[in-house]
Amino acid sequence: MQFRTRAIHVGNAPCPQTGAVVRPIHLASTFVQPGAGKWGEFDYSRSGNPTRGALEATIANLEGGAGAMAFATGMAATTCAIAMLSSGDHVLAGSDIYGGTYRLLHHIASRAGVETSLADSTDLEAFAGALRPNTKLVWIESPGNPQMSITDIAACAEIAHKAGALLGVDNTFATPVLTRPIELGADIVMHSATKYLGGHSDVMGGVLVANSKKMYNDLYFVANATGGIMAPLEAFLCTRGLKTLELRVREQSRTAMQLAKWLAAHPKVSRVLYPGLATHPGHAIAGRQMDGAFGAMMSFEIAGTFDDAKKFAESTKLFQLAVSLGSVESLIEQPASMSHASYDAADREKHGITDGMIRLSVGLEALDDLRDDLEQAFSKK
Ligand SMILES: Cc1ncc(COP(=O)(O)O)c(C=O)c1O
Numbered sequence: 386m387q388f389r390t391r392a393i394h395v396g397n398a399p400c401p402q403t404g405a406v407v408r409p410i411h412l413a414s415t416f417v418q419p420g421a422g423k424w425g426e427f428d429y430s431r432s433g434n435p436t437r438g439a440l441e442a443t444i445a446n447l448e449g450g451a452g453a454m455a456f457a458t459g460m461a462a463t464t465c466a467i468a469m470l471s472s473g474d475h476v477l478a479g480s481d482i483y484g485g486t487y488r489l490l491h492h493i494a495s496r497a498g499v500e501t502s503l504a505d506s507t508d509l510e511a512f513a514g515a516l517r518p519n520t521k522l523v524w525i526e527s528p529g530n531p532q533m534s535i536t537d538i539a540a541c542a543e544i545a546h547k548a549g550a551l552l553g554v555d556n557t558f559a560t561p562v563l564t565r566p567i568e569l570g571a572d573i574v575m576h577s578a579t580k581y582l583g584g585h586s587d588v589m590g591g592v593l594v595a596n597s598k599k600m601y602n603d604l605y606f607v608a609n610a611t612g613g614i615m616a617p618l619e620a621f622l623c624t625r626g627l628k629t630l631e632l633r634v635r636e637q638s639r640t641a642m643q644l645a646k647w648l649a650a651h652p653k654v655s656r657v658l659y660p661g662l663a664t665h666p667g668h669a670i671a672g673r674q675m676d677g678a679f680g681a682m683m684s685f686e687i688a689g690t691f692d693d694a695k696k697f698a699e700s701t702k703l704f705q706l707a708v709s710l711g712s713v714e715s716l717i718e719q720p721a722s723m724s725h726a727s728y729d730a731a732d733r734e735k736h737g738i739t740d741g742m743i744r745l746s747v748g749l750e751a752l753d754d755l756r757d758d759l760e761q762a763f764s765k766k
Pocket of ligand 1: 458460461576579
């Protein structure tokens with residue numbers, strides 16, 4: 386079955402008791418056991434819950450994985466993956482990663498003796514050179530955040546595996562509609578389900594997908610032990626979101642491509658970072674690695690100061706000034722003061738997060754309305 390059919394049907398068989406086409410939300414925290422010391426399919430909702438399990442089955446299928454786990458947030462999912470490491474292990478992360486992941490690695494994982502270093506994952510030679518004998522996990526995003534950098538996932542899998550490390554890919558921006566990292570050799574796929582998987586700015590969630598049963602069991606052990614799992618209502622909302630994932634992502638990507646072309650020709654814009662543009666350094670890899678579209682996230686730079694960019698971001702009306710992304714509503718933000726404020730200033734500069742940078746999450750509104758909104762904001766700058 387094709388992706389959009391599986392998104393609707395896998396994990397979502399009608400309720401066997403009532404025939405309900407949409408399964409009920411199982412809020413129960415605990416389940417009656419067949420006998421003392423005997424276990425049914427479910428016993429306690431931290432360990433497994435039918436509503437969460439349905440979502441996990443769908444997302445594992447869409448990512449082509451052996452199993453998935455749903456968490457309360459994307460950061461809880463990443464924390465679970467990092468918690469597989471031990472003191473003395475090293476994480477090599479791409480330099481264009483989400484600010485919260487940077488903070489988790491540098492300021493929390495470091496307390497447990499896990500070291501992290503960042504390197505440019507688009508420069509494969511430099512990235513491979515940054516591996517250390519104790520590197521156990523390589524962590525990348527493609528498209529990266531906020532530069533929309535494109536990393537060759539298959540090449541990184543080879544680099545990581547040669548060094549005896551696992552490859553984890555934060556697939557939040559691309560979604561499995563456009564990129565399926567496990568098919569490209571990744572061991573773990575992570576999502577902030579808060580974004581495209583939920584898709585409507587009304588749910589917080591995270592997901593890990595494992596490439597093998599063994600990896601699933603290893604991650605499940607940590608997830609069950611640490612307890613950052615997704616609650617049933619959120620799982621229901623994510624399941625509902627997944628049913629329209631492909632339609633949303635393809636349509637939002639179409640609008641994003643048109644906006645990127647328009648911005649690239651705009652006199653007040655000095656640079657547009659969108660992998661769909663031939664000028665983007667990752668365009669060729671994105672063309673191979675992304676399935677027929679380039680996503681709905683983009684960044685651009687406006688000529689001027691930090692305050693000019695801030696004023697611009699505060700002047701749009703349809704594009705709402707908010708962090709997060711991937712929803713039907715278009716959002717705008719200034720990475721230097723918002724999503725990437727947790728980077729040290731020196732690291733921001735080193736990784737090209739400029740003061741004039743603006744990031745857009747293009748939603749499902751009409752192209753003309755979004756373009757008019759940006760134009761009126763330019764006129765105020
Ligand atoms: C790429 C990416 N990864 C991870 C996260 C963290 O997810 P959450 O906010 O659901 O914890 C975010 C959130 O913005 C993100 O954009």
